[in-house]
Amino acid sequence: MSRIVTALSDISAPYDALFVDLWGCVHNGVAAIPSAVAALQQYRQSGGIVILVTNSPRPRKGVAKQLVHFGVPQDAYDDIATSGDSARSAMYRGVVGTRVWHLGPDTDSRFFEPLNLLENPVEITRVPLDEAEGVVCTGPFDSLADPESWRPDLEAALxxxxxxxxxxxxxxxxxxxxxxxxxxxxxKMYSEMGGESLYFGKPHPPIYDLARRRLHALGNTIADDRILAIGDGILTDVAGxxxxxxxxxxxxxxxxxxxxKTTEQPDPDALSAYLETEKSAPTFTIGHLR
Known part of the structure; x- marks a missing residue:
């Protein structure tokens, strides 16, 4: 059974760094969660390092700008590792070809900005689906639409x-x-249809490698047993x-x-049943980051 705790400070002392999810933990997609911000600020004041590890398809600078808009202060974290940066690196290595179709909203267009961190990146050209070698998916065109509306494009890609x-x-x-x-x-739908999907965010290893590189760039080499991952996704944050x-x-x-059955804290029996259903065993559990 995962140990239920009342505050991050109850368990943070053995850890030199945190890998912290954003959406659902530090903000709710609209505004910062004050208790979470305060907990991270307190942790950093005690000497800990906070790397925000997010499955956002945006580059690091785009996420940082979004955090300002949400009211997350810069003193709540040290650096950011995004799924978008990990995936962009792979794209510019040519993992899905050089002529790609973008499946996603226009607001994600910065995903295709040049990446100058790689040696000899391939040249990526955005083309219509019927000319594409590969698909770059940053999200559905309409995040509220019936998933069956995606199927015709995915069948064409397949x-x-x-x-x-x-x-x-x-x-x-x-x-x-x-x-x-x-x-x-x-x-997931594309894979179930028989297509090949490549992943670079949580729970997959590339984003954790990126998070460790962010730590190293700050001048820190920290053993994995001194890192605590925080998140609300049992299949992403915890599984990763x-x-x-x-x-x-x-x-x-x-x-x-x-x-x-979480309000302030989870109901122990409901939590136990949920973790049993998901076949998961997080080290600790808390209702909300604080």
Whole structure:
């Protein structure tokens, strides 16, 4: 059974760094969560390092700008690792070809800005689906639409034998009180149809490698047993931490609030049943990051 705790400070002392999810933990897609911001500020004041590890398809600078808009202060974190940056690096190495179709909203167009961190990146050209070698998915065109509306485009991509690069493995997120589909749901459907989907965010290793590089760039080499991962996604944040042999703090009041009967804290019996159903074992659980 995951140990239920009342505050981050109850368990943070053994950890030199945190890998912290954003959506559902630090903000709700509309505004910062004050208790979470205060907890991270306190942790950093005690000497800890906070790397925000997010499945956002946006580049790091775009996420930082979004955090300002949400009211998350810069002194709540040290750096950011995004699924978008990990996926962009792969795209510019040519993993889905050089002629790609973008499946996603126009607001994600910065995903295709030149990436100058790689030696000899390939040249990427955005083309219509019927000319594409591969698909770059940053999310559905309409995050509230019936998923069956995605099927015709995915069938066309499948017929071309196109690989799909998924820039955000999340299935859903909650924007305030509204639940929205993410790129991970599209990639899951494509895989179920027989297509090949490539993932670069949580729970997959590339984003954790990027997070460790962010730590190293700050002048820190920290052993995995001194890192705590925090997040509300049992299939992304917690599963990724377990796969990396990193301890985890599950935020039960996010995506699984209903299943765990979380208000301030989860109902122990409901939490136990949920974790049994999901075959998951986070190290710790708390209702909301504080």
């Amino acid at each position: 017929a071309r034998g196109a690989k799909l690069l998924c820039a955000n493995p999340d299935i859903v997120v909650d924007r305030g009180e509204v639940r929205e589909w993410c790129a991970g749901a599209v990639a 931490a377990i796969g990396e042999d990193i301890d985890s703090l599950f935020i039960s009041g996010g995506l699984a609030a209903a299943e765990t």
